[in-house]
Amino acid sequence: MVTRTSDGRLVRRPLSPHAGIYRWPITMVASILNRITAVALSVGSLLLVWWLVGAAEGPAAFAHVQSFVASPIGLLLLLGWTASLFYHLFAGLRHLAWDLGYGFAKPTLNPVSWAVLGLTVLATAGVWVAAYAEMGG
Amino acid sequence: MAPQKPERILVMRSQLGRARGLGAAHAGAEHWWAERVTALALVPLTVWFVISVLSLLGADQPVVAAWAGRPLNAALLLALVGITFHHTQLGLQVVYEDYIDSITLRHALVLATKGLCLLLALTAAVAVIKMSITLPGAVPGAPVH
Numbered sequence: 001m002v003t004r005t006s007d008g009r010l011v012r013r014p015l016s017p018h019a020g021i022y023r024w025p026i027t028m029v030a031s032i033l034n035r036i037t038a039v040a041l042s043v044g045s046l047l048l049v050w051w052l053v054g055a056a057e058g059p060a061a062f063a064h065v066q067s068f069v070a071s072p073i074g075l076l077l078l079l080g081w082t083a084s085l086f087y088h089l090f091a092g093l094r095h096l097a098w099d100l101g102y103g104f105a106k107p108t109l110n111p112v113s114w115a116v117l118g119l120t121v122l123a124t125a126g127v128w129v130a131a132y133a134e135m136g137g
Numbered sequence: 138m139a140p141q142k143p144e145r146i147l148v149m150r151s152q153l154g155r156a157r158g159l160g161a162a163h164a165g166a167e168h169w170w171a172e173r174v175t176a177l178a179l180v181p182l183t184v185w186f187v188i189s190v191l192s193l194l195g196a197d198q199p200v201v202a203a204w205a206g207r208p209l210n211a212a213l214l215l216a217l218v219g220i221t222f223h224h225t226q227l228g229l230q231v232v233y234e235d236y237i238d239s240i241t242l243r244h245a246l247v248l249a250t251k252g253l254c255l256l257l258a259l260t261a262a263v264a265v266i267k268m269s270i271t272l273p274g275a276v277p278g279a280p281v282h
Contacts, residue, residue, distance in 0.1 A: 035232060042225050048218070049261045055201045056264035062198035089183060092176050099173060127187060134194050 030113035034091040037084035044081040079128070086123040090116045168227060175224035182217045202268045211269035215262055222258035226251045 001015040047069075054065035068074045094116055097103045103112060148155070189210070193201055204210055229250050237243040 038228050039232065042229055045221060045225060045257065048221070049257050049264075052205070052214070052218070052261045052264040055198055055205055056267045059198040062201065085183065085187070089180065093180065096173065096176060127191065130191055131194055134191065 025110075026113040027109050030091065030116055033087060033117075034095070037088040037091070040080065040084040041088055044077070044084065047077070047081065079124075082127055083120060083124045086127075087116070087120040090119045090123075168230075172224065172227045172231075175220050175227065178216070178220050179224060182213065182220065185213060186217055205265060206268040206271060208269065211265050214265045218258050218261040218265070222254040222261075226254040 001013050002010055003013055005011050051065055051069075054062040069078060094103065094112060103109075189204070193204060196204075205214055230247050233243050233246050233250075237246065
C-alpha cells in the first residue's frame with residue numbers, strides 16, 4: 001500500500017493480508033455454522049407447523065404432508081433439518097456454557113468445535129438409522 | 138407566538154434529557170436473556186419432540202392426532218411451538234442487525250419476522266388445541282359435528 005510519511009514523502013508500506021486468504025480455523029466454521037443452521041431451522045419450522053396443521057385437519061391433509069416428506073426433496077429437506085437441529089442444539093449448549101464462563105481456554109476451543117460437529121453427525125445418523133429400522137428397513 | 142412545529146420530529150427526547158446525556162432505558166439485557174432462557178427450555182423440548190416423532194413414524198392421522206391431543210403432549214407441543222418461534226424471532230433479529238445496514242430495511246424485516254413468527258406460532262397452537270379438544274365420547278380423529 002502506498003501512503004505518505006508525516007513529512008510528505010511517498011512510502012510503500014506492508015499491508016496485512018486480506019481475510020479471504022486465510023485458511024478457516026475450525027472455530028470460525030463452528031461459529032458461522034451455528035448461525036447458518038439457525039436460519040435454516042427458521043425456514044424449517046414451517047414443516048413443523050404444516051405437520052401439526054395437517055394432523056389437525058384430517059386424514060387427507062395429513063396424507064398430503066406425509067407424501068411430501070416421503071418424496072426425495074422432502075427427505076433431503078428433512079435430513080438437512082435434522083442435521084441443522086442437532087448442530088444448533090449442540091452448538092447452543094456450547095453457547096450456554098460460554099455464557100457461564102466455561103470453555104474459553106485456547107486448548108479447548110478447537111477440540112470442542114470438532115466435538116460439536118462430530119456429535120451432530122452421530123446424532124443425525126442415529127436418528128436416521130433408527131427411523132430406517134422402524135420403517136422396516 | 139408559539140414556536141413553529143417541525144414537519145417531522147426526528148429526536149423524541151426532552152431537551153433536559155439531551156443536555157444531561159442520559160437516556161438509557163436501563164433495560165438492555167432482556168433480549169439477550171430471553172434468547173438464553175428460551176434456548177435452555179428448547180433443549181429438553183426438542184429432545185422430547187425428536188423421540189416422539191420417531192415413535193410416531195409411519196402412523197396414520199388419527200393416531201398422530203390422538204397422540205397430540207393427549208393433555209401432556211398438547212401442553213408440551215404448545216410450549217415447543219411458542220418457545221421455538223419466540224427464540225426464532227429473537228435470533229433472526231440479531232442476524233438482521235448484524236448484516237443489514239439500511240435502518241428502514243432492517244426494521245421492516247424485523248417487524249415482518251415478528252409478525253410472521255407470531256402467526257405461525259398461533260396457527261400451530263390452534264392446531265394443537267383443536268386436536269386436544271374432542272367431544273365426550275368422540276373417536277379421536279373422527280369428524281366432529
